[in-house]
Amino acid sequence: MAENHGIDLVQLVALLGAGVLAVPLFRRLGLGSVLAYFAAGIAIGPFGLRLISDPQTILHTAELGVIMLLFVIGLEMQPSRLWNLRREIFGLGVAQVVTCGLLLTGAGMLAGLSAPVAFIAGMGFVLSSTAVVMQMLDERGDTSTQQGQKAVSILLLEDLAIVPLLAIVAVIAPTAADDGEPRWVAIAIALAAIAGLVAAGRWLLNPMFRILAQSHAREVMTAAALLVVLGAALLMQVGGLSMAMGAFLAGVLLSESSFRHQLEADIEPFRGILLGIFFIAIGMSLDLAVVAQDWLLIAAAVVAFTLVKSFGIFAIAWLSGSSWREALDRVTLFAQGGEFAFVLYAAALAGGIFSAHVNAIFTATVIVSMALTPIIAILVRRAMPSPAATQSMDGVEPASALSGDILMIGFGRFSHIACQGLLARGFNLTIIENDVEMIQAASTFGFKIYYGEGSRLDILHASGAATARAIIVCVDNTNGSATRIARMVRREFPLARLYVRAYDRGHALDLIQAGVDYQIRETFESALALSGAVLRDLDVPDDEVTELMADVRRRDEERFELQLAASDVTAGNNLILGNAPKPTPLTTPKRPSQVIGEVPATATVSGES
Incomplete structure (x- = not known):
């Protein structure tokens, strides 16, 4: 039998089976799909049933789900709409990141950490989970609401923040090697990558999809959609930037294309499956041995970091004009750490800022906070009065x-x-x-x-x-x-x-x-x-x-x-007004009924319809 590489069939069946079993159960219990995926990952991972022993391999593959998620978000963000959100992105987003970063760094130093370790640990926790927040917004149907758009704006700024944070790690790392390449060269490569992606989106992608559409081969259009997403991510990675931001930028460039809906339909199945596997891989990555050994320290870190970050989020939301209800809702969404913390902590470990034990502690802290977020959000939303509770509910x-x-x-x-x-x-x-x-x-x-x-x-x-x-x-x-x-x-x-x-x-x-x-x-x-x-x-x-x-x-x-x-x-x-067959009529036995409200005597067209 040929040697297996990466994920074998048993692992694939375990991944899909765990998700298929866990999600309906947790959704029926009202706990949401994110928590279901986390629990499924813990159950089948190396610290559970051990059906999968190498979660990092799966995690790297499943990160494509986050990339595709940002591409789909980009498709919904026309340049004009993105421009209208500039204040939220560079105002609200910067304010939240800077405020929470300073508070968490100060909390870490008060706990006895050195300044570099406290800074990296705190800034990693500042970067909330795009995958968790977007999944929760989508399940609640809040993605396109005003509050949802503010949340998306903050997430975009946090995704952008990983780039300068990685540069800071490279500068302050005691073991950072000097490759002899001037800084301006790296900046020029990054700008060239962005310019290349913008040029391709403006002049190449629409003609390419138009030619492919004429072939009437659906699988080719799907392959082209995946090519655009992964190609944009790769180009940004080569330029030293965030792959997720590359996918987002590609989505924005195609947001006004006539092929936008087709692209979204083609990407959606891959996005959903890979995002679910990503959450499962996060659950598998939770080292229960470290948690058992240092559970008091991890619990204290989760509580302290979450409370400090929550205070910063609530303060910024309140000062920016949000109601207490909106501010509290934003706290429940953003109070956790996110997947970019793993990238930042890995860079700190490689650079000698973190020891292996410190990295394990803070990684476990972030994972636990991500797993607790859906539970906290559910409890908070159930505890808060409904929006109508402030009004008279008579009748x-x-x-x-x-x-x-x-x-x-x-x-x-x-x-x-x-x-x-x-x-x-x-x-x-x-x-x-x-x-x-x-x-x-x-x-x-x-x-x-x-x-x-x-x-x-x-x-x-x-x-x-x-x-x-x-x-x-x-x-x-x-x-x-x-x-x-x-x-x-x-x-x-x-x-x-x-x-x-x-x-x-x-x-x-x-x-x-x-x-x-x-x-x-x-x-x-x-x-x-x-x-x-x-x-x-x-x-x-x-x-x-x-x-x-x-x-x-x-x-x-x-x-x-x-x-x-x-x-x-x-x-x-689909039914087009005036030239398609009428829908199958709904029939019911005729019986006397009282029509509530005023009914016109003849079938005329109302001026309000």
Whole structure:
């Protein structure tokens, strides 16, 4: 039998099996997938069942998951959007890193560490885990919210900070070797690598993907997507910079490309699997022998570093204008160390700043803090009152153990009209909304609406999404919330028909890419109705008005199809307004029912729809 190298089949089966068993169990217990992966890693690692004896090999491979995660984040960050976040990145991010770094360095020196050791140990703990934070934001559906964008901005700055920190280690390391290469040469190589990546993204990538798309070979497009991610990471590594930042920059350069959605779809499976394996490898890397030997020291370090960093995070968040609730939420996200600490500590060990024992202690401290983060976040979120708790909750009932034929997410001027035909037909309709004032106002007109945040998966389950035959998303697309909910619904509840209110043409294209069954631009029908009314008032014959409106629809559909083709979206698998078969109707026996609210006597198009 040929000699095995790297991960053999037994190890691969153990990795996948551990994740498959642990994640559903922990998710059912409400503990999240990150903690599940950590626990699975400890169970199968060299300090557990010993199914895998070399976690470092797996860790280096699984780091590709973090690289792909940042590429996907970059795809969502158009240059204009990134420019709008410049204050958060270089203001909020720098303030948090510097403040927490000084506090942790001071805490280390007070504990008796030398200044270099305290500085490196503290700065390593400052660099929060991009993988943990992004996974938690994604599971909560907060990635595109204002607070989520601030979190992403801080993470980007922390990823950038690893570069100067490694340079500082090289300068202060007592065993640092002088390779004779001037500093300006290293800086020039780094700048050349960035310039090369920017040039390739601007002038080469789009033509390359356009040529590959013409081959109609899906596997080639997937291979090209992986090539872009790994090539960008390699180029940055050659330039002495962060591989993760190279992948992020490549994503930003492709964020306005017509192939952006295709790239994200191709990368997503690899990102998810590798990121899960990365967390498992972190769990396997936890040296339980060191923890058992120095558990008091490690526990004290975890508590002290976490509390000191939490104080710094809360102070910066509070001073920057965040509410106490937002500040506390940011603490739960960022209070841990991260994967870049391992890189920094390894460099300190190689340079003679850390001894092997000190490196093991602080590495274990970071891993334990990462493992505790999901638990702390869950406890804090459950202990905090809901956002609506500060308001009067009279007449407001939270979504819990609900069921119905149809689930409607969001209640406002659009859904107020959209729901009336469904109620008139006698369907069992469940409506959830996160605006307490809206719920209370609607109740005065006889509507029964439950309180719930439609972007949270647990709320969707509590609202009966798993058994609903149809799910209607009527929320405003603020920060991409409607698109995010649509993607979550399509991923988690594939059997339900998905209908979504689109804000405009661009949003409609995004929804089709997300796989919705039906989308309609909220102003399209009302604009046509208004135009027709004006024409009739100007004495244009009815048959001519009908013909003109039909022509407007036809030309709009043609433009829409051209945009779909340009976006490399297969229109045949999605419903395009006006030229696709109607969704399979939901049928129920007719029965008398009271329509809540005012129902128009005739089927006319409302100006609000």
